Amino acid sequence: MNAWGWLFMLVSLALVWVTTIWAYCRLLGAPRENSNDQS
């Protein structure tokens, strides 16, 4: 794999992992009033 290949792969993987983890953290850390959680 060449340097460009590494760059595209690592940037793409970083983007999807960081966005997903950030989104779930934000969601789970939000106040419960905004949700219809029942538990």
Add this chain to the structure above:
Amino acid sequence: MSTEKKPMEWGTRVGVILAVSGSAVGLGNFLRFPGQAASHGGGAFMIPYICALLFLALPIGWAEWAMARHGGTKGFHNGAAILGVCGRGKIARYFGVLAILIPMVVYMYYVYIEAWCLRYAWEYLTGGVQLTGSIGEQVKEAGTFFGHATGTSTNGVLNMSVVFWMIVVALNIALVYRGLKGGIEKFCQFALPAMAFLAVIVLVRVLTLGTPDPTHPGQNVLNGLGYLWNPDFSKLTDFETWLAAAGQIFFSLSVGFGVILNYASYLKKKDDVALSGLTASATNELFEVGFGGLITITAAFVFLGASGIVGTSTFGLGFQTLPVVFHQMGVLGPWIGFSWFFLLFLAAITSSISMLQPVKTFFEEALGITHGKAIALTSLVCGVGSFWVIWFSKNTMALDTMDFWVGTFCIFLLATVQIICFGWVWGTEKGMLELDQGALIKVPRIFMFIMKWVAPVYLLVVLIGFSYSQLPGKLRDIANNPIELWTVVIIVATLLLLVAVLAVGERRWRAAGLDLDGETS
């Protein structure tokens, strides 16, 4: 409107996101994405792919979440009525029938592929996949096995694959019958983590393959990753690459599919839709890029080299090439094979239940029938269509015809209708206010411009480009092939049935005094 006593609702905030993610994560993430990327510029494919994600899929997805919740507060949970509310009238409502037609027809063939996945998982578990001889002979044997196991070698074959089809159909019906909270949400809460677990197992095995054949030192993991990720920038000047990226994003994220319109309509006014839409998209991308982008092509390259991948179709890669790869993995091979196909089965069933639900809801609301009767009617119509796909399965002809006209062309069409309803009829100001209601993140205001101008223009260019490059050939195929012609007749008959049901629904909704043209805000 529904005759059932208890209204449908989601149990938890994460539950609805996992259900939407489950709908989006399907076979396309693991099989279609790597194939598309490898043949359209490798790493460079990510540039048009991310553009399509930011300027098409994400804004249209947000528009769907917002319109759905708004329609839900008016008492509607079916895509046609919701688009009628946000599109303010009959034209949008009747175009909205596409939001029922698409999941309905896609279900007809998707459930058949789902049955293949379950059958392959079963065969790996019971030692039914036996390949012998040289690699070339194994590839040939895997092809024969595929034809036999799926019934795609000839028309009119009803073999064991039909038994697996019946099991899969029964599972789908049972899950939808149990409702949103007790069926779909509960199942997705188990299936999504299970899929991630299985994907990690297969990924770890693939990335630790090293150089399994010392006589072919070039066939190693790094070169396998390079085969997919090394960019070919010259492909960026090819319009086909941009078209393929947009098509992949639509196919993958379930936007323009009618599913989000139904699922998000059960949210309450104060529930978040902005972060939920983003999270569901991110989850899908994690499975697509993070797992699909590392597993499939890499594994095939390591054992078979570039020549074993070039020109292989999506089904060929998943069901014929990979079994040969698993066979080379020795004693762990059958277990990795089982993990892989069970992962595909879970990915498929979380998508197929999301296709039944909008259709069931449409029949329920338009005809005023009970939950059970609506499921029975949905199963009957989908079952007839699915049986057609199984009967005319040679070279997956009926399947491919439905996939092209409904699973691709109609999706572009519905997405165009939706973004025009959102940006131009309902208005981006109102749409943004709806998105902001209960939002856990603030959607950047630049998206007002993107939703009003960029997404519709981008989509129209894609739609025109796609029609120009694909439609003439496909129309010729219909004229020359009776199976393709009759498959299109079935699609049109299904569309007419849905239009007739909508006409009945319109009368009922008006009589009930519902605001079906969105006249009050």
